[in-house]
Amino acid sequence: MVEWTDAERKAITTLWSQIDVGEIGPQALTRLLVVYPWTQRHFGSFGNLSTYAAIVGNAKVANHGKTVMGGLESAVKNLDNIKKTYAKLSVMHSEKLHVDPDNFRTLAECISVVVAAKFGPSVFTPGFQEAWQKFLAVVVSALGRQYH
Amino acid sequence: MLSKKEKKLIKEIWERLTPVAEDIGSDALLRMFASYPGTKTYFSHLDISPGSAHLYSHGKKIVLAIAEGAKDISQLTVTLAPLQTLHAYQLRIDPTNFKLLSHCMLVTLACYLGEEFTPVAHAAIDKYLSAFAAVLSEKYR
Numbered sequence: 710m711v712e713w714t715d716a717e718r719k720a721i722t723t724l725w726s727q728i729d730v731g732e733i734g735p736q737a738l739t740r741l742l743v744v745y746p747w748t749q750r751h752f753g754s755f756g757n758l759s760t761y762a763a764i765v766g767n768a769k770v771a772n773h774g775k776t777v778m779g780g781l782e783s784a785v786k787n788l789d790n791i792k793k794t795y796a797k798l799s800v801m802h803s804e805k806l807h808v809d810p811d812n813f814r815t816l817a818e819c820i821s822v823v824v825a826a827k828f829g830p831s832v833f834t835p836g837f838q839e840a841w842q843k844f845l846a847v848v849v850s851a852l853g854r855q856y857h
Numbered sequence: 858m859l860s861k862k863e864k865k866l867i868k869e870i871w872e873r874l875t876p877v878a879e880d881i882g883s884d885a886l887l888r889m890f891a892s893y894p895g896t897k898t899y900f901s902h903l904d905i906s907p908g909s910a911h912l913y914s915h916g917k918k919i920v921l922a923i924a925e926g927a928k929d930i931s932q933l934t935v936t937l938a939p940l941q942t943l944h945a946y947q948l949r950i951d952p953t954n955f956k957l958l959s960h961c962m963l964v965t966l967a968c969y970l971g972e973e974f975t976p977v978a979h980a981a982i983d984k985y986l987s988a989f990a991a992v993l994s995e996k997y998r
Binding site for chain 1: 884887888890891892960963964965967968969970971972974976977979980983
């Protein structure tokens, strides 16, 4: 059972309420593919990812970024039950998509960087960052939970 | 592997950050202490509360060392030789912590540079900080 302080809950819901998944999602996924190019191995069906311009202009990347970021909604709404909420998604990532769970952690780092760039230091304070990263860490853990 | 373009970009960015080294450095440290409390165990001899003089001077030291290395990345092992010895034989900071500080440094840069912290800049600096950390821990064993 994850324990959240009131401050942490507030930070997470405050940040989430100001996040546009259609904006942050594509940026985060783009960063993942640019900063850690080996992650492109999971996106063979996305077409051209061979240059920075190709990745940034790729509609499938943008779409998928939005989908993945939107997937955090159920975690925000179920902070006290994240493990169960993501059980099915975890199975899917393991058995169908064969994604190394380490990639979840890497994407989470990219998400945090994009959120930081968007909100700046007065909103994304060290305290908010701690809560947000803890939140993402719980999601990451839940997504890797059903691997065997 | 860092391209010529990336090395130039890295050098430019850290040159720009040198005048605000203590702000950048202390911000990154504070973020690291907040998100990864285990890292505080290395600082029991300093006052690392927000705004403390120790925090600013230590943050400044770190950023200036990173900026110094950025001036000529091909000479990183030479530039960092004294710091290698310090970290290996005196400080003995577990190298996994370098990753944590690097991540927080990236977050600080994102906060302060905003849109300017493009994916290309992010990639270049992440690679540079990884190389920096690797060189720093070379004498550990």
